[in-house]
Amino acid sequence: MADQLADPEELATSLGVPASDPKLVWALTAASRRFRGAVRHPVTLVGGDPFVLDGNGRESVLLPAAPVLAVASVRLDGTALVEGTDYDWSADGFLRRLGDVWPDRLRCLRGFYDHGYAVIPEDIQEVVIDQARAMYRIDPGVQTKTVGGQSVTFGTQAAIGVTAQWSAAVERYQLNRGDRP
Known part of the structure; x- marks a missing residue:
């Protein structure tokens, strides 16, 4: 599925459920959206994507997403x-002016470009599957669960954190635009 950054069959095998399981589809889609949100770009291949950029009075500006395949x-x-x-x-993602600088004006640059991955890198697939697996196993909204004589209390927010691998993959693929507070 285009909205998912990993193969549902791989997640299904690890969970022992069919790839068509609605909760599996939801978890994989949600984990993919989280990854896209964390890296601030679609990740998947986008062709003919329009851009509008501000000039900055410098030789280079940054396109909104990477990797750039064509301008x-x-x-x-x-x-x-x-x-x-x-x-x-x-x-x-650098767009460099040759022999001059870009003017320091808002919305003066427009164009079309291709960006993203036709094949999602394996490290992205792995962390998305890990996150989806965690999301699949947590019952949203459950605070206390009793099985037999044991009782476990957890909060969904605390239970679905991120792994070191997730953080490393986000850092590797995140757009560094100098726009962070």
Whole structure:
């Protein structure tokens, strides 16, 4: 499924339930959304995505998502620019002005570009499956559960944390735009 960053079959095998299990589908979708929110970009391949950027008076600006696979067009104040002559770009998302700087004006750059992963990296898939597994096993809203003579109390928020692997993957794929408070 396009909304999921990992294979439902792999999660189903680890949980011992069918991949069509509604709770499994919900957990994998929710974990994928959490990862996308944490890294602040779609992760999956997006073609022909429009962008509108502010100029900054410098040689480089950053496109909104990475990795960048292609930049189809760039317009500066409505005038088409030529790749290799007026600008260049990098997979990391830098859009560099050649022989000049970008003007220091709001919304002066517009264009279209392709970004993301056609095949989701394995480390992303792994942490999304781990998070989905944890979400699947927790009953939302349950504070106390008694089985036999044992009673366990937990809160959903405390029970569904993140692993060190999750944090490392988010750090690796998060867009570093200098926009954090």
